[in-house]
Amino acid sequence: MLSLYPLQSSKRCAVIGGSGFLGRHLVEKLLGKGYTVSVFDIRQSYELPGVTFHQGDLCDKQALLTALQGVSLVFHCASPAPASDDKALFQRVNIQGTQTVLQACTEAGVQKVVLTSSASVVFEGTDIKDGREDLPYAKNPIDYYTETKIEQEKLVLKACDKEKGLLTVAIRPHGIFGPRDPQLVPILVDTARRGNMKFIIGDGSNLVDFTFVDNVVHGLILSAESLRPESPICGKAYHITNDEPVRFWDFMSDILVGLGYSAPRYNLPYTLVYGLALLLWLLSLLLCPLVAFKPTFTPMRVALAGKHHFYSCSRAKQDMGYKPVVGLKDGIRRTVESYPHLRHGA
Ligand SMILES: NC(=O)C1=CN([C@@H]2O[C@H](COP(=O)(O)OP(=O)(O)OC[C@H]3O[C@@H](n4cnc5c(N)ncnc54)[C@H](O)[C@@H]3O)[C@@H](O)[C@H]2O)C=CC1
């Protein structure tokens, strides 16, 4: 049964999580490309001409159905922040919520769903060099965020059904940065202002992907526009990065120095810092009935800062002609310029 094909060429889309960092950049680009955009988010963080906001929880199917009326393409970019570390919340939003999104899309006659997954779905805290999409999902994910992003991606890819007229694809970015990012630069500056950015974990040679937000937006829109029944991308996952792995500590230093702070200088052995972070984490678990303290140096953060984790995007290049639109140096410059309030002494 090929009920809904050929695909309507409607440029009416919805961005779930459109109030967030990535979601808002995506919305702005879609508007520039002539799309009509509905944003569905639990909060409204801005107003823009041409955008209809629907405030609601993605676990609420009725609320979603209202927002998805007449929509043919859905971008799913919503998730609780990785730092929240709340197992029940991650399961409710990323797993049950994504099931609800898929049901609502089917009922509303949506034809394409593009999920923002994460390259972290294959990261277990050990080195990944030029990782391809056929790496197995992490058996021991480093946190609840990653654990539920894995299940979310599986759900979305499994829902791809040409017969039923629903096409899906998952984009896996890594280390998104850029103007208005609420995490990477603010955490870094906060750590520097507290005088804790003096140390390099390990020998500082570990390579990592940091992806400028415009490149992720480009990958998301490219995948949506390539998603057709005959396309090889249906039901698959794609790494989208800057395709320029960089030393983690060089990237951090470029941002810090750009904002007027000193670069970290002293090396600490990786195993020592990881062991301390593990100890702190265990202590916080043991003491949580008595005192609520959340360590900044979690084992996950130490692994992200001290291990290699960079990915190949050759599948995206081959299947959809992906090429980054902003280079790393330019992305760093534009990011630094966008945070005058976080400059040293500001
Ligand atoms: N920032 C990064 O470095 C990376 C992000 N990602 C993924 O990209 C997506 C977007 O991330 P960011 O923009 O960085 O995060 P963000 O936190 O800025 O945006 C997420 C948005 O989802 C919304 N949201 C959360 N729970 C919701 C619910 N129950 N119902 C409706 N809306 C809800 C939030 O209000 C927020 O506006 C996420 O799926 C994340 O997992 C993947 C790889 C790296």
Ligand SMILES: CC(C)=CCC[C@@H](C)[C@H]1CC[C@H]2C3=C(CC[C@]12C)[C@@]1(C)CCC(=O)C[C@@H]1CC3
């Ligand atoms: C590529 C990728 C997945 C990046 C992750 C972004 C964040 C997890 C990092 C952004 C700022 C980083 C940071 C640290 C860990 C990882 C980040 C939160 C430290 C806490 C690591 C230990 C330190 O010495 C201080 C670092 C501050 C910045």
